[in-house]
Amino acid sequence: MATTDLNDRIKQLGATLTSIERVLDLPKMEAEIADLQEQVGAPDLWDDQANAQRVTGRLSALQAESERVSNLRQRLEDVEVLLELGAEEGDADSLAEAEAEVNRLANSIDSLEVRTLLSGEYDEREALVTIRSGAGGVDAADFAEMLQRMYIRWSERHKYPVEIYDTSYAEEAGLKSTTFAIRAPYAYGTLSVEAGTHRLVRISPFDNQGRRQTSFAAVEVVPVLEETDNIEIPxxxxxxxxxxxxxxxxxxxxxxxxxxxxxxxxxxxxxxxxxxxxxxxxxxxxxxxxxxxxxxxxxxxxxAHLDELRGDVQASWGDQMRNYVLNPYQLVKDLRTEYETGNTQAVLDGEIDDFIEAGIRWRRNQSTAA
Structure with missing residues (x-):
């Protein structure tokens, strides 16, 4: 790619990042970080363990988010310098590295831009995730546990704290159900597109005849409430x-x-x-x-959209939103967005950002069309 074209791409990426910084309101974010740091420094913080976990969890998530944005800004400035030096010295290796870095930056900034699409009433909240095994017997219970691991690994990749509230174990293997909180800003808005029925096709490790088994699990995502939310329960x-x-x-x-x-x-x-x-x-x-x-x-x-927020799904045939096929071929495919990948192990290890981003963009397009 010509130097001029690379310069243009860097400028475009810079403008996009500036727009993202404006939407995320970095000054407000830094002010909240300073306030939380002051709370963390209080000697009586851990007198209330629940509040201490909330404070430290949110501080960690906000610091990670702020660092993510500042690192992208620094990388943009660095690649601009690298490109300038490479052009001046006619260094083909530097120019090639600059082009590769611009491509990496484009992917990273594109992922961050998805955050600006989260503007729902509760999108900025932390998330409560419930997973229930559905049709498929012991394989469905095992699949529910696989999904729990997938979301926890995703959280770990992003350094988001996870708090498990309840786990109901199945008799032979896996889980009947589990509920856990992901303590990060915008966790609800991000993960709400994961709500629905997930379908697994594989050779069952629990079938002594080695037959292929189809099983289902339901994922429900709701926002964590704050003290200002008015929900009274007699x-x-x-x-x-x-x-x-x-x-x-x-x-x-x-x-x-x-x-x-x-x-x-x-x-x-x-x-x-x-x-x-x-x-x-x-x-x-x-x-x-x-x-x-x-x-x-x-x-x-x-x-009048109960299924949309509550994820009230049946976890059975005809209701699935994503397929995980491990046999006779390897494929994970979202049936709403058509996004798919053959790297099934990576997905089950928590690499689901591309699916989430595609889901958020699909939801925005559906809302715009409506």
């Missing part, structure tokens, strides 16, 4: 059940009735929590989840 509308935690044990786990299940009687919404050691802590965490789900239900009903 005590007489909630049934509280306590039971003994299941799964891997630990001190006081599996030995006391510390796990809590809440049922919202008017809607039938059921949530549970067993990650804490005390019944009181589990009840408080379960109430957070219940309020988040009721808010999602309320907003969905107002817009």
């Amino acid at each position: 005590e007489d509308e909630v049934r509280v059940d306590v039971y003994r935690s299941s799964g891997p044990g630990g001190q006081s786990v599996n030995t006391t009735d510390s796990a809590v299940r809440l049922t919202h009687i008017p809607t039938g919404v059921v949530v549970s929590c067993q990650n804490e050691k005390s019944q009181l802590q589990n009840k408080a965490s379960a109430m957070v989840i219940l309020k988040a789900k009721l808010l999602a239900l309320k907003k969905a009903e107002e817009r």
Whole structure:
């Protein structure tokens, strides 16, 4: 590519990054980081562990986001200098490296630009993700656990803290259901496009005849509520059940009735929590989840789009939004956006950014068309 063309691309990328910085409101972000750092420095921070985790988690996520933007800006300035020196000295290797870096920057900035498409009412919130095994027996339970691992690995790649609220283990292998929070700004807006039914096709490791099995799992994503959100739940509308935690044990786990299940009687919404050691802590965490789900239900009903926010899907044939085919060929394909890849292992290891970005752009196009 000619030097002039590369210069033009660098200028275009710079303009796009400036637009992104304006939308993200970097001064406001830096001010919040400074405030959170002050809170982290307080000697009594960990007197309230839940608040301490929220503060440190948000600080970590905001710092990572700020660093991501500043690194892109620095790389743009560096590649401009590299291109200028390469052109002056006629250094073909420097020019080739500059072109390669411009291409890498274009991909990175394009990914960051997707963030500016998140303008929904709750898009900037943290996310509560629930995964339920569907049709397919033990393979579906195993698939639910594979999806949990996929989203946790995705979070780890982005340095987003994850807090697991509840895990219900299946009898033979895998999970019946799991609920966890991803503590990062815009986690809800980003992951909301993952809500729906996911379908897995593979040779079942649980079938002694080695037959191919199709199984399903449902993913639900709702926003984490803040104290300013007005969701009041009368005590007489909630049934509280306590039971003994299941799964891997630990001190006081599996030995006391510390796990809590809440049922919202008017809607039938059921949530549970067993990650804490005390019944009181589990009840408080379960109430957070219940309020988040009721808010999602309320907003969905107002817009007559229950499936869109609550992810109320059946996890069976005819309802899937993404296929994971491991046999007879390797392919992961999103049925809404048509985006696909043959690198199935990378996807299951958490490399799902391309699917998420395609989903966000598809959702925006659907909204614009409507």
